[in-house]
């Protein structure tokens with residue numbers, strides 16, 4: 001026994017020494033291990049990744065390797081070189097890190113998980129006619145929820161936090177649209193539990209939960225798994241065709257019921273975790289920038305459905321909204337902050353746009369952070385920290401696509417949906433939901449800031465890297481049904 005323990009200690013020390021002793025070769029990116037053995041830069045990374053990576057960019061330039069909790073991560077911040085990563089799926093793999101997160105956050109292992117098949121299956125359901133059907137269902141659910149939420153005391157002002165209002169409405173409508181009306185839980189209950197889960201998500205992903213948070217995470221997971229248990233085609237208002245076919249595939253692969261529930265929770269997060277927060281930022285910016293609000297309202301007024309117009313005709317009409325599109329792109333530019341992470345499967349050379357070449361080591365990770373560049377890059381976007389609703393509009397009202405850096409036209413000037421083969425599958429559904437919600441709120445409600453001088457809350461810095469940012473705090477608003485007279 002003693003020999004086993006000693007051998008284990010020796011192996012661990014050896015591993016530790018090997019990992020700590022890593023030296024940069026001439027062809028590799030600058031290496032910054034940080035001063036704390038093994039942990040390296042993990043603490044700064046977890047606290048505020050945007051600030052930390054901006055400091056590293058200042059120190060090392062557009063590419064560098066940092067040590068984070070025993071792993072080596074090469075961070076690339078030159079958007080002109082992003083294709084070298086995004087287009088190289090043979091050596092730089094999407095699914096391995098996705099599997100790590102699946103296990104850490106959802107306690108989920110799907111042995112037959114293949115992101116290419118998953119993506120193809122999902123694409124089918126979120127495009128073309130299927131998307132039109134989903135959009136129409138979403139429209140009805142949003143309408144019902146909004147009306148029922150304000151039906152009591154119709155004409156009285158109701159006060160709320162804007163983040164809570166947006167997230168709760170978009171979540172519940174999206175849940176009803178994709179998951180159906182579950183038999184053993186109301187969408188409100190699922191939303192409340194989901195928010196608890198979402199609050200612990202970054203710590204689950206980083207494995208930094210404290211013991212009591214671990215217990216809470218497990219309880220919340222179990223409650224959510226139970227809510228998602230009775231999903232089946234026999235349900236009163238059943239799940240969407242997408243979810244039915246997803247479940248059928250899992251069953252055909254022999255995935256047990258317990259694992260199916262875990263997979264459903266993962267899908268709940270993937271489909272509902274970002275749209276509500278994105279809507280909050282957009283509506284928050286509109287409320288704090290009256291000129292932008294006026295421009296969007298003017299555009300929407302021109303799209304009011306005629307008396308007796310069909311739902312399809314209205315949704316079709318809602319396609320052409322360049323002012324809204326620009327305002328949304330601008331809100332997302334400021335607040336969409338995912339890491340795009342790939343695992344290096346074999347030693348690879350990265351060819352940068354400026355002609356430089358860097359070797360990447362097998363087993364390391366590569367991470368793009370479009371939030372820093374292109375999105376907040378002052379060379380590409382003037383005054384990048386400011387919300388300018390018309391940043392993505394040409395003077396003739398068409399979409400602006402020409403942005404430059406160092407005289408070179410950018411292929412990637414904002415990347416809220418990722419890019420390349422793994423670009424967000426649900427982006428058209430998300431945009432449509434946000435637009436429908438905003439249209440309803442702006443045309444049917446009086447909605448205003450409780451304090452007209454309120455400013456947008458800052459972002460919760462611990463969420464950089466996990467999709468849409470969330471505010472640290474909220475924006476207090478009041479709203480009521482518009483007086484029809």
Ligand code: HEM
Nearest residue numbers: 119270271274275278338340416417418422424425426430
């Ligand atoms: C504002 C809302 C949303 C934002 C900002 C967003 C953002 C993103 C980003 C950046 C990625 C790429 C990740 C990478 O390359 O590593 C992604 C992937 C994905 N998104 Fe979204 N998303 C949103 C809403 C949605 C919705 C509503 C759905 C589904 C209905 C969805 C489904 C997916 C899926 C399935 C993937 C993985 C694609 C793959 O495996 O190749 N997303 N999303």
